[in-house]
Amino acid sequence: MLNIRARTSNFPNSLYDSGLKKRRIVGLILIGIMLALFLAFNRVPKLDTVQADLAVATSPAAECFQGFCIEGPPEKSFFTRWWEFSLTYLQLVTVGMIFAFLVAGATEAFVFPKSADWRLTGTGIRGSLKGLLVGPAMNLCSACIVPVASAFRRRGSGIETTLSITQGSSTFNLPSLIMAAMVFAPLIGGSRIAVSLVGVLLIGPLVAKVVNRHDRLSFSLPYAPAAPDMAGWRETIEESFKEWAKITAGHVMRLAPVMVLAGFASGFAIQWLSPQTVTTWLGDDILGVVIAATIGIAINVPLLFEIPLVAVLLMAGMGTAPAAALLFTAAAAGPITFWGLSKVMPRSAIAAFAGSTWLLGIGGGLAALLFVSLGNGPDFGLRADYGTSTRFTPPVSVVASGNGTDWASSMRFTDVTLDSGITHTHTAPEPLLGKTEPTDMVGGAVAEDFDGDGWLDLFVLRGGEAPSVLYMNEGDGTFSEEAALRGADLPTRHGVAAAAADYDNDGDSDIVVSAQQAPHYLLVNDGSGKFSVDDTTLTEPKMFATSPSWGDVDNDGDLELALGEWNPETAKNYDAATKADNDIPAIANENPLIGSDDLSPLFVYANDGQGRLEPYEFRAAPGIDLWVFAPRFADLDDDGLTDLAVVSDYGMSRIYRNVGNGMFQLERSASPTFTDENGMGAAIGDYDNDGDLDWFVSSIFGQNNPDKGVLGGTGNRFYRNESEMRFADLSSEAGVRDGGWGWAASFGDLDNDGDLDLYHVNGWVQQAEEGNPDEFNNQPARLFENGGYFGFHEVAEQTGSADKGQGRGVILFDYDNDGDLDIFITNNHEYTSDSGEVVRSPAAPTLLRNDTPTSSHWLKVTLDGSPPLHSHGIGSRVYVTVNGLTQMRELNASTNFVTQGPGRIAHFGLGSADTVDEIRVEWVNGETSVLTNVPADQHISIPSQ
Known part of the structure; x- marks a missing residue:
């Protein structure tokens, strides 16, 4: 018992009996403070920005993603849209990049300095799991995480750990998983979660196997506790901060210019998308999946912004399967990611990383395509209740409009x-x-x-x-x-x-x-x-x-x-x-x-x-x-x-x-x-x-x-x-x-x-x-x-x-x-x-x-109210859901100036649907009536309960 107490009483001193330990204590505190500030003042507010983009993207009035709008004739020139998109992109990633540079510098200067013997090493799945401890906590996009992942790699981490940090930060962070599940139909959201987990765990080991099954740096040594050297706090901290500043500046000089150029390159690529290219090339087929996966790894987007991007393309007519592919690959990697990691990994590793990410995205898309072909996929990729239940209120944005001269109407x-x-x-x-x-x-x-x-x-x-x-x-x-x-x-x-x-x-x-x-x-x-x-x-x-x-x-x-x-x-x-x-x-x-x-x-x-x-x-x-x-x-x-x-x-x-x-x-x-x-x-x-x-x-x-x-x-x-x-x-x-x-x-x-x-x-x-x-x-x-x-x-x-x-x-x-x-x-x-x-x-x-020549279907609904309700249900609302889209009519008896239509009759156009999935009536007294699987092309009267 006395011996145990003696050991216990000496334990606190062993935490800082060397300069390395003092460095790590200070570094971990600094990284913790920076991470807390970053999450509080950037990542949490960013959710509101993404929600605003989603509200705009999913509104029938305007589908825009950071300057990329689905519209008829563009209201701005190609170069104007490209310039505005690129500037917006750079504004969004600037804070994240600064945070990444600072954390990367702190990692190399404080946590794993050159003098350290122990490093975050490991091979196979074990190495991926170690990276999984770091990546998701960073909440950085695939480009912004590069300095941090590179810092770990330079200090001895294996390819598995490095790539797991990269993938974990960009695809397996908690906010993106929650939003993917909340916004998209279960097939797309579930595919994103499953493919992201596979990518975090398996891409690193696969790449390492391609390059060298036992990828270890020559200075990788077994762990040995740092020997006490009684280095002073002041001396240690001053030296560490100098190294931190030098290393951070080096990251900025090497990566910042390329990231700026890549932001403009991504903006250039996105501006080529149009409703015509979406419906022509991104349909529910194998070619659409391959093209979507290719677009994903050809661009870099800020963290979480793959979600409104995919939402706007779904609104423009992209298929479910390509959406599943793009939702992963757009987040997982891009040109900046590959270029940045090429400084710490061989070219063969970068090629294997890009190829495996691309193939994994295609795999997720093909799995979704299989469900769609079997009739188990959604009719529309966004959740049916998104927008009405979440109630996002975006800033006013541009609505495509026209005077009819270039719009061919079918109505007659x-x-x-x-x-x-x-x-x-x-x-x-x-x-x-x-x-x-x-x-x-x-x-x-x-x-x-x-x-x-x-x-x-x-x-x-x-x-x-x-x-x-x-x-x-x-x-x-x-x-x-x-x-x-x-x-x-x-x-x-x-x-x-x-x-x-x-x-x-x-x-x-x-x-x-x-x-x-x-x-x-x-x-x-x-x-x-x-x-x-x-x-x-x-x-x-x-x-x-x-x-x-x-x-x-x-x-x-x-x-x-x-x-x-x-x-x-x-x-x-x-x-x-x-x-x-x-x-x-x-x-x-x-x-x-x-x-x-x-x-x-x-x-x-x-x-x-x-x-x-x-x-x-x-x-x-x-x-x-x-x-x-x-x-x-x-x-x-x-x-x-x-x-x-x-x-x-x-x-x-x-x-x-x-x-x-x-x-x-x-x-x-x-x-x-x-x-x-x-x-x-x-x-x-x-x-x-x-x-x-x-x-x-x-x-x-x-x-x-x-x-x-x-x-x-x-x-x-x-x-x-x-x-x-x-x-x-x-x-x-x-x-x-x-x-x-x-x-x-x-x-x-x-x-x-x-x-x-x-x-x-x-x-x-x-x-x-x-x-x-x-x-x-x-x-x-x-x-x-x-x-x-x-x-x-x-x-x-x-x-x-x-x-x-x-x-x-x-x-x-x-x-x-x-x-x-x-x-x-x-x-x-x-x-x-x-x-x-x-x-x-x-x-x-x-x-x-x-006399419009159309095969579109319709439904008319009237209400039969019993006391104390009004006989015709005036003020009640009728909701009709077809293929994931819900329309609403409020029954009324109001004029539009001097005339009045039959406002007690709720008329709905149903497009090609010959069956209504659900009719829901919300009576003014709070009661609800629900009918399901109602045949179209009829006038139905619904009594109160």
């Missing part, structure tokens, strides 16, 4: 207005006090199945004192006009807009009509498509009520009603038309009933559940909204409560967040993003299939004079939802600014390819002081086709959908029940100028039948 439309039996015209506006406003803004209509026969009917306002018309669908492509027969022939006091919903929860769709003068109308459906008129309930606003919208603001199953007002008499008290800060001073409402305050031109009516509507102050804080055109209910922050998006003229657009109990708070944090100068119409939908609702606002694009003074002229706005009430203005990038003088707009999958296209109407006759009256007359409506990663393209002319009337409203609906969406347009009037004399004539509407 045929004008069948007269053949369908639609024969009415809209009354031409008459000047009042020298102006036709606001009667030249209207053109209301709504499409719904009013008699419950499964076919969509049309209720249309005609303007002026002309009675409304009700076209009942005959089921054979024609309509019969039955307004008088069914009690719907309103003399509408200059009717403005119409919206339909089951407001009394009795299972049928009722109609609300807004007018230029109160009262407004409720047409109550008796269930058979016959109506009784209520013209006493809706008394606000007094003048020019605009778009009505229905929504369940408190999730009690009863629908509330929002009505906007565009009233110059109300707005004249404010300098609204020229106020740039979009912040109108609040006017307190002393009476909780909105109608008591004329300065509140946005009205919400509460539904008591008994068929009675009463106005109430919906704002949680006093406020005012002016020049309101299109209020719309939609859950924009994904909290299960419907919010209120308000499109208004003269820069007044804004969002009210639902804060519970039917109360709304103005979302001021989002307001600076909303830059539309003349908001007219609105479309809300998940255009990028990321699980949240995006917002399009139509406005004025000044073609001849972009600066229209108070009117503005910078065009439409496209607000992408970034989650949590944060929006990115992608108007220019999306290519949808130029819509002329825009009005109503709607999202819909017009070609059934799985993403939402955008259609909006336009037209205006300016007053003389505004500009040329003909500037916006006879302008074609806009059809912006969603090209996925190619962005939006304007294709109205080539598809036969370029209606040139004075369009005000548009409805996308499947009137002939053939599974594709048709287009109904309301036109306000026709304008001609003969010898300087202005002539305004009645205008006919337009019905465009969708």
Whole structure:
């Protein structure tokens, strides 16, 4: 016992009884400190950078990786993209390289100095395992790890250990393994993990066997403890730090210039990739796997950035098997890796290392190809829930766009207005006090199945004192006009807009009509498509009520009603038309009933559940909204409560967040993003299939004079939802600014390819002081086709959908029940100028039948809610998953300006899929309904539980 104590008491002194031991203690502490700082201030923040790249790479709007974007015609020259990519690459690896140089110098100066007898040696798998202890902890890319691996090699480590450090750092670090499993389909992610482990353990022994089975340096000696020399701390540390500085500087001089050049070389190689080369050469075949593996070892990428690179190529059409090959080889090695290690290993070893890495990548790709060929592989390489579950919010990036001149659309439309039996015209506006406003803004209509026969009917306002018309669908492509027969022939006091919903929860769709003068109308459906008129309930606003919208603001199953007002008499008290800060001073409402305050031109009516509507102050804080055109209910922050998006003229657009109990708070944090100068119409939908609702606002694009003074002229706005009430203005990038003088707009999958296209109407006759009256007359409506990663393209002319009337409203609906969406347009009037004399004539509407030649499949979903849910499930969401892609529709009863489509019907384009993997319904009360393996090409109704 005494002897043991004596030995134990001497043990601490033996830790630093020699200069070598003192060096190692100091070196290990230094390396530990540097590693901790490096991980905390570089590697952990880098995960956010990679996540941002992934969010951009996997968005249908823009697929970019560090300056490499999948797009149609490149917006920048080859050399500009190459230069920008290379600079970005160098910025990303600079810190890692500095860390690597410092650690390599510390390893040689402190841990394994030339005087040391013991080194990290070992052969075969044992040598690889020793390298595995070091490599993954470094978290450096295959280029950045070279100085560290070289330092170990120069101090006696075998080829096995050196290559294991290299491979372990770049391919087997924990962050890359987690992200590969999280982002990619199991086949690709699992392949990366398995191949990386094989590479760490076996490449080194295989290379060593090729070169020399017993590869040992001549000075490799058995381990012998350092003999005590009683060297002083100061002397030892000073000498070690001098050596550290000298060795580090040597690494910098030898490797840094080559790494800079190699960064430009990698950027040059990547810029040759394009959608065409990807789909042509990187398909699911042996050649695609070989090419992908070759690309991987021909480039160097920063740590983890092989993940967004592969993601963007998958979005561009790369096959699953090539993706598996590239995901490994891009991380495992590259020109810098081979060149750097060539300084400490023979050429035969470098050749064997490059060849084995390449073959291992091909092996992983071929294994994935085997699974794919047997039908066990994924239909798409990214995980189905990636993006919606992780909720990455990237910075705004470039979206490829085009004007349609180089984009060939498959869509085709045929004008069948007269053949369908639609024969009415809209009354031409008459000047009042020298102006036709606001009667030249209207053109209301709504499409719904009013008699419950499964076919969509049309209720249309005609303007002026002309009675409304009700076209009942005959089921054979024609309509019969039955307004008088069914009690719907309103003399509408200059009717403005119409919206339909089951407001009394009795299972049928009722109609609300807004007018230029109160009262407004409720047409109550008796269930058979016959109506009784209520013209006493809706008394606000007094003048020019605009778009009505229905929504369940408190999730009690009863629908509330929002009505906007565009009233110059109300707005004249404010300098609204020229106020740039979009912040109108609040006017307190002393009476909780909105109608008591004329300065509140946005009205919400509460539904008591008994068929009675009463106005109430919906704002949680006093406020005012002016020049309101299109209020719309939609859950924009994904909290299960419907919010209120308000499109208004003269820069007044804004969002009210639902804060519970039917109360709304103005979302001021989002307001600076909303830059539309003349908001007219609105479309809300998940255009990028990321699980949240995006917002399009139509406005004025000044073609001849972009600066229209108070009117503005910078065009439409496209607000992408970034989650949590944060929006990115992608108007220019999306290519949808130029819509002329825009009005109503709607999202819909017009070609059934799985993403939402955008259609909006336009037209205006300016007053003389505004500009040329003909500037916006006879302008074609806009059809912006969603090209996925190619962005939006304007294709109205080539598809036969370029209606040139004075369009005000548009409805996308499947009137002939053939599974594709048709287009109904309301036109306000026709304008001609003969010898300087202005002539305004009645205008006919337009019905465009969708005749797109396609084999794409479709699905329509409606909901059957039982109390306390709404009968049609308004506000609920329907998710449809096909081949790993999930689309979402939120059922609504809101107008897009003066018109409303059948928002209670969720229409989905399915592309080539003839079966839906899953339909998931999220009801507003939190319940969920799920159906699986549902055949396509049908209309399915899902009841609540």
